[in-house]
Amino acid sequence: xxxxxxxxxTIAPGIPSTAPWTRRHLLDVDDxxxxxxxxxxxxTDAMKEVLGRDVPxxxxxxxxxxxxxxxxxxxxxxxxxxxxxxxxGADVINVASSGSSVEKGESLVDTVRTLQxxxxxxxxxxHGSSGAPYLVANNVSASVINAGDGWHAHPTQALLDLYTMRxxxxxxxxxxxxxxxxxxxxxVARSNIWLLSAAGAGVTVCAPPTxxxxxxxxxxxxxxxxLAMPRVQVESSLDVAIEGADAVMAxxxxxxxxxxxxxxxxxxxxxxxxVTEQRLATAATGALVMHPGPMNEGVExxxxxxxxxxxxxxxxxxxxxxxxxxxxxxxxxxxxxx
Amino acid sequence: MxxxxxxxxxxxxxxxxxxxxxxxxxxxxxxxxxxxxxxxTRGVPLAERMAAAIAEFExxxxxVGTLDIGLYRDDIRSLxxxxxxxxxxxxxxxxxxxxxxxxxxxxxxxxxxxxxxALADFGRPDQIQLAVLVDRGHRQLxxxxxxxxxxxxxxxxxxxxxxxxxxxxxxxxxxxxxxx
Numbered sequence: 169x170x171x172x173x174x175x176x177x178t179i180a181p182g183i184p185s186t187a188p189w190t191r192r193h194l195l196d197v198d199d200x201x202x203x204x205x206x207x208x209x210x211x212t213d214a215m216k217e218v219l220g221r222d223v224p225x226x227x228x229x230x231x232x233x234x235x236x237x238x239x240x241x242x243x244x245x246x247x248x249x250x251x252x253x254x255x256x257g258a259d260v261i262n263v264a265s266s267g268s269s270v271e272k273g274e275s276l277v278d279t280v281r282t283l284q285x286x287x288x289x290x291x292x293x294x295h296g297s298s299g300a301p302y303l304v305a306n307n308v309s310a311s312v313i314n315a316g317d318g319w320h321a322h323p324t325q326a327l328l329d330l331y332t333m334r335x336x337x338x339x340x341x342x343x344x345x346x347x348x349x350x351x352x353x354x355x356v357a358r359s360n361i362w363l364l365s366a367a368g369a370g371v372t373v374c375a376p377p378t379x380x381x382x383x384x385x386x387x388x389x390x391x392x393x394x395l396a397m398p399r400v401q402v403e404s405s406l407d408v409a410i411e412g413a414d415a416v417m418a419x420x421x422x423x424x425x426x427x428x429x430x431x432x433x434x435x436x437x438x439x440x441x442x443v444t445e446q447r448l449a450t451a452a453t454g455a456l457v458m459h460p461g462p463m464n465e466g467v468e469x470x471x472x473x474x475x476x477x478x479x480x481x482x483x484x485x486x487x488x489x490x491x492x493x494x495x496x497x498x499x500x501x502x503x504x505x506x
Numbered sequence: 507m508x509x510x511x512x513x514x515x516x517x518x519x520x521x522x523x524x525x526x527x528x529x530x531x532x533x534x535x536x537x538x539x540x541x542x543x544x545x546x547t548r549g550v551p552l553a554e555r556m557a558a559a560i561a562e563f564e565x566x567x568x569x570v571g572t573l574d575i576g577l578y579r580d581d582i583r584s585l586x587x588x589x590x591x592x593x594x595x596x597x598x599x600x601x602x603x604x605x606x607x608x609x610x611x612x613x614x615x616x617x618x619x620x621x622x623x624a625l626a627d628f629g630r631p632d633q634i635q636l637a638v639l640v641d642r643g644h645r646q647l648x649x650x651x652x653x654x655x656x657x658x659x660x661x662x663x664x665x666x667x668x669x670x671x672x673x674x675x676x677x678x679x680x681x682x683x684x685x686x
Binding site: 207210211213214216217218221223225226227228256497 | 576591594
């Protein structure tokens with residue numbers, strides 16, 4: 169978990185990492201060092217090359233078993249982990265909570281111990297409760313990758329977003345990245361704020377006040393100890409926030425936010441917070457449009473923007489496979505030392 | 507601190523590279539199907555030097571590729587901490603080609619085995635040949651080099667350090683005691 173008051177190190181891209189990979193688990197990006205980010209980005213370059221081949225498969229993880237354990241729905245994250253594992257020659261088994269012994273009331277710890285006993289080297293898990301992967305990591309000898317836990321973190325999403333931005337923008341230092349949507353309940357936003365801040369980008373979050381973390385204040389640099397999050401610019405008007413942005417990331421608006429009384433109506437939200445062509449026109453020329461998916465076209469993003477040349481949403485998905493290959497590989501080299 | 511003894515000087519490295527380039531041209535009369543593939547890290551500048559030498563005396567520009575065998579090793583369990591994997595770059599299809607793998611030191615042969623596995627993913631070469639600057643012995647696999655800069659008998663307690671200007675600011679091969 170975030171270490172409140174930990175030093176936030178701004179990284180310089182392109183400087184080759186010298187430090188080795190030492191992590192056994194990938195639970196969050198809130199304590200990633202410059203070297204670790206660079207190592208993941210460089211390794212992802214190599215994996216992109218593999219994915220570009222006629223037969224995108226290498227034997228690096230032959231004989232290793234990866235088990236994905238998803239307690240929440242997922243299309244792209246689960247599929248991309250599976251493809252990533254298979255491209256590296258690993259055996260990949262998918263376990264969903266429905267249809268498994270979880271439905272019979274088996275506890276999380278018992279389930280993961282069982283999966284370890286059948287031979288999992290790496291457990292990729294998504295869970296609705298923040299912190300669940302930490303509990304699992306403390307109870308297994310396998311490596312654990314957090315594929316999303318509650319409102320807390322989605323580290324592989326943040327890494328693939330940074331990789332995609334760097335492909336288009338090069339150095340992200342000093343670039344303006346706007347994250348618009350349900351910031352308060354978004355693990356994607358949280359992990360992106362950590363990683364982009366570490367990479368030296370200027371992050372602006374934009375949402376109606378009910379969808380912002382309680383007590384968030386606009387600031388620059390350092391860590392807001394109360395929120396255990398890097399300080400970011402806060403702007404409630406998307407028209408203002410989007411001006412001069414180099415990248416705009418729209419988050420999915422979850423329909424349940426309406427029923428819980430945080431939003432008056434879908435129409436009002438989309439009128440004020442939808443990324444539209446008109447709004448995008450005030451961003452920097454060629455600004456990137458990103459979305460972690462799944463999209464509600466016509467709510468947080470207009471169809472015209474989502475299908476425009478500025479949208480790199482499909483690239484995010486493609487890069488997601490390469491980033492996850494890099495992480496599976498790096499965690500395996502670490503495990504080799506145990 | 508420099509330790510150990512020099513086994514190849516800058517001049518000797520240059521002569522060895524040029525001799526190997528001549529041998530490659532001689533053995534593959536008609537260089538049109540030849541591709542040089544350097545193994546990262548130090549096989550790459552060696553392959554480029556050989557290609558430059560071939561261009562100089564044969565007036566033929568042979569393609570040069572770069573291979574990272576990190577994803578093909580059979581010993582991921584004993585990989586050095588933080589060993590990096592970099593992109594591979596094979597500029598042409600290898601179908602029907604004569605591929606010359608280029609590496610700095612031939613030792614156990616495991617890197618070359620991994621390299622041959624990797625090459626198979628880029629097509630079906632007509633032939634795979636091997637050029638190394640130094641053969642230090644101690645093979646663990648039935649692999650031998652077609653072109654050798656210098657055979658240097660070593661003990662297992664020694665390590666061969668190849669420095670090249672492109673990667674290490676100087677050309678020199680030394681034998682050192684293994685640091686443990």
